[in-house]
Amino acid sequence: MIISREKSGFEHDEEAMNAAVREDIMLHAYMLTQSGIPMLYSGDELGQVNDYSYKNDPEKCADSRYIHRGKLPWELAEDKEDVTTVQGNIFQTLDRLEKIRRQEITFDKDADVYTYDVHDDSILCVLREYKGRRFFGIFNFSNQEKTAWMQEKGMYRNLLTGEKTELKDIRLSGYEFLWYGN
Known part of the structure; x- marks a missing residue:
């Protein structure tokens, strides 16, 4: 970088x-x-x-x-x-x-942390869970636009913009990341 x-x-x-x-x-x-x-x-x-x-x-x-x-x-x-x-x-x-x-409570030291398969090797998705709350960090390690193939139920808030959305097939531009929480 x-x-x-x-x-x-x-x-x-x-x-x-x-x-x-x-x-x-x-x-x-x-x-x-x-x-x-x-x-x-x-x-x-x-x-x-x-x-x-x-x-x-x-x-x-x-x-x-x-x-x-x-x-x-x-x-x-x-x-x-x-x-x-x-x-x-x-x-x-x-x-x-x-x-x-x-x-965000999901960054607590006792949160459970997993990787979440989004079916693209260029994208890493990290799921953090704590006390019923969920956080998704989605990272495009490619310089190309990619899609994180996801089908999560419920609405999630973009923690940077405040915009609410469903986590379904999320598009990311090159080197983009997104942070979502419920």
């Missing part, structure tokens, strides 16, 4: 950058769907790219782990409120997902 953002940034390819940001956010949403304490590296919330300056330090150059441990360029934070920027889009979306995660 970070390589896609780096490459599209260097090439000034807006379409590729948009896809890379969608992929980045989708992967973070997947991480936030899991049980336990989610971990972000400093700068992830702003879309910070790799820092290759470690290669110039004789004490660090042999250890590629330093590629992810660069100093945070604080100027990235200046755009965190502007959703039209890479930094703002990532920051605002992750902030919203973290708030949803704190509010």
